[in-house]
Amino acid sequence: MSSLPRVCVIGAGSSGIAACKALKDKGIPFDCFEAGSEVGGNWRFNNDNQMSNIYKSLHINTHRDRMEYKDYPMPRSYADYPGHKKILDYFIDYVNHFGFRKNIRFKNPVVHADYQDDETWLVKTGDGKQQYYDALIVSNGHHWSQRWPDPPFPGKFTGKIIHSHSYVDPENPIKLTGKRVVVLGMGNSAMDITVELCRPGVAEKVFLAARRGAYIIPNYLFGKPLDKSTELIPVHTPFWLKSFIMGLVFRFGVGKVEDFGLQKPDHKPGAAHPTISQDILVRLGRGDVTPKPNIESYNGNKVKFADGSEEEIDAVIYCTGYNVKFPFFDKNFISVKDNHLPLFHRMIKPEFKNLFFVGLYQPLGAIMPLAEFQGKWISEYLTGNYQMPSIKEMNQSIEKYESKMKKRYVASTRHTMQVDFEDFLYDMKSELKKGKKRADKNGNKPTVKAIAQHKQVSKNEIISHKNGTKSKTRALAKT
Numbered sequence: 132m133s134s135l136p137r138v139c140v141i142g143a144g145s146s147g148i149a150a151c152k153a154l155k156d157k158g159i160p161f162d163c164f165e166a167g168s169e170v171g172g173n174w175r176f177n178n179d180n181q182m183s184n185i186y187k188s189l190h191i192n193t194h195r196d197r198m199e200y201k202d203y204p205m206p207r208s209y210a211d212y213p214g215h216k217k218i219l220d221y222f223i224d225y226v227n228h229f230g231f232r233k234n235i236r237f238k239n240p241v242v243h244a245d246y247q248d249d250e251t252w253l254v255k256t257g258d259g260k261q262q263y264y265d266a267l268i269v270s271n272g273h274h275w276s277q278r279w280p281d282p283p284f285p286g287k288f289t290g291k292i293i294h295s296h297s298y299v300d301p302e303n304p305i306k307l308t309g310k311r312v313v314v315l316g317m318g319n320s321a322m323d324i325t326v327e328l329c330r331p332g333v334a335e336k337v338f339l340a341a342r343r344g345a346y347i348i349p350n351y352l353f354g355k356p357l358d359k360s361t362e363l364i365p366v367h368t369p370f371w372l373k374s375f376i377m378g379l380v381f382r383f384g385v386g387k388v389e390d391f392g393l394q395k396p397d398h399k400p401g402a403a404h405p406t407i408s409q410d411i412l413v414r415l416g417r418g419d420v421t422p423k424p425n426i427e428s429y430n431g432n433k434v435k436f437a438d439g440s441e442e443e444i445d446a447v448i449y450c451t452g453y454n455v456k457f458p459f460f461d462k463n464f465i466s467v468k469d470n471h472l473p474l475f476h477r478m479i480k481p482e483f484k485n486l487f488f489v490g491l492y493q494p495l496g497a498i499m500p501l502a503e504f505q506g507k508w509i510s511e512y513l514t515g516n517y518q519m520p521s522i523k524e525m526n527q528s529i530e531k532y533e534s535k536m537k538k539r540y541v542a543s544t545r546h547t548m549q550v551d552f553e554d555f556l557y558d559m560k561s562e563l564k565k566g567k568k569r570a571d572k573n574g575n576k577p578t579v580k581a582i583a584q585h586k587q588v589s590k591n592e593i594i595s596h597k598n599g600t601k602s603k604t605r606a607l608a609k610t
Contacts, residue, residue: 194211
């Protein structure tokens with residue numbers, strides 16, 4: 132048995148596999164439980180995990196170089212913004228290359244994780260088995276539980292209503308070809324779906340309704356991928372300066388969204404998560420898409436908008452985001468209201484020394500490199516090379532961070548987990564260095580003890596004796 136703590140990883144999406152790779156590098160024993168039959172999470176089209184879903188035309192909206200794991204670059208043959216099939220192939224290659232597929236239990240979700248008095252975790256999985264673990268890494272994603280308008284719009288609509296999570300293509304799950312469709316939202320999914328539906332021969336008419344205005348960033352500006360240019364902005368540049376720079380980019384490179392019929396944003400550039408689309412403004416300019424304000428009410432097959440206009444509509448697609456949920460925890464164990472879960476560096480809940488969240492943030496950039504670093508951080512901690520600050524210090528850090536975010540961002544459930552890619556990564560690296568110094572000072576002793584495996588053996592020995600088997604060898608073989 133290993134002297135290192137035994138770890139349970141929930142989910143084999145892009146964040147989960149990054150954590151698994153880091154654990155394997157340090158020789159930390161772990162099991163990863165995945166509801167689907169393959170890795171990839173949201174990036175697996177037609178995923179059979181009954182949670183993840185993506186539309187057929189989905190491409191990444193962050194440049195390939197910004198999305199890749201630093202330990203495993205994407206193939207240079209990939210386009211700047213590859214489609215989901217290429218991304219899934221990349222994740223599968225990542226797992227196979229680093230050789231930890233055998234640690235992933237496919238089609239076997241975690242149904243319950245119970246924190247024990249001795250600080251271990253009793254994990255029950257879909258196959259009915261229960262096992263003890265010394266630490267728990269939660270990477271179940273936050274783009275699967277649909278969030279609907281709350282309260283619902285008044286009136287009754289006789290057409291079809293779906294959430295963008297269910298949208299696959301213009302024929303699935305409902306037929307939209309030749310129909311009059313309202314897409315509600317100003318996020319990336321709303322842009323992609325709107326652009327796809329407004330193409331010749333698809334929807335008869337497409338209306339893009341927005342609850343508030345948004346700045347729209349193209350994938351390319353002046354012939355270069357725009358999102359890579361953020362690498363040139365120094366870390367921890369004051370927000371006012373970032374906002375000023377972004378304002379210049381919008382003014383001279385994009386123009387005013389109001390000139391295309393969209394609502395004027397009620398916030399400064401950078402005060403809300405950006406919307407990325409190379410095509411939507413062109414489609415608006417051509418008249419292929421009709422902009423509208425928020426939906427006000429329904430009346431049969433008619434949709435009334437906030438400006439008083441009314442249109443006959445066949446279908447409405449809500450691109451209204453997602454709820455953060457952890458269905459494997461007791462409801463009173465982890466409280467998440469309006470997607471707000473205070474965490475130290477978006478990873479650690481201060482009162483627990485063996486519970487970690489990976490990928491639970493909304494970055495101005497890609498999640499994958501950040502999750503990769505979080506995995507390395509966790510592995511350093513579990514091997515005794517990093518020591519956390521005090522609970523008081525972690526809570527103070529959380530309060531400082533959240534106060535800063537509230538001042539900057541529009542009040543919305545979308546911005547409860549917002550991070551700036553470069554700043555967030557820099558701050559995590561800085562904290563890891565500080566924690567390594569604390570660990571060196573205190574003798575590099577692991578805080579999380581390896582006791583779960585001993586509990587497993589003890590339990591199996593009891594079972595074997597009850598069955599009349601005295602051999603410990605048989606009992607251990609069942610572990």
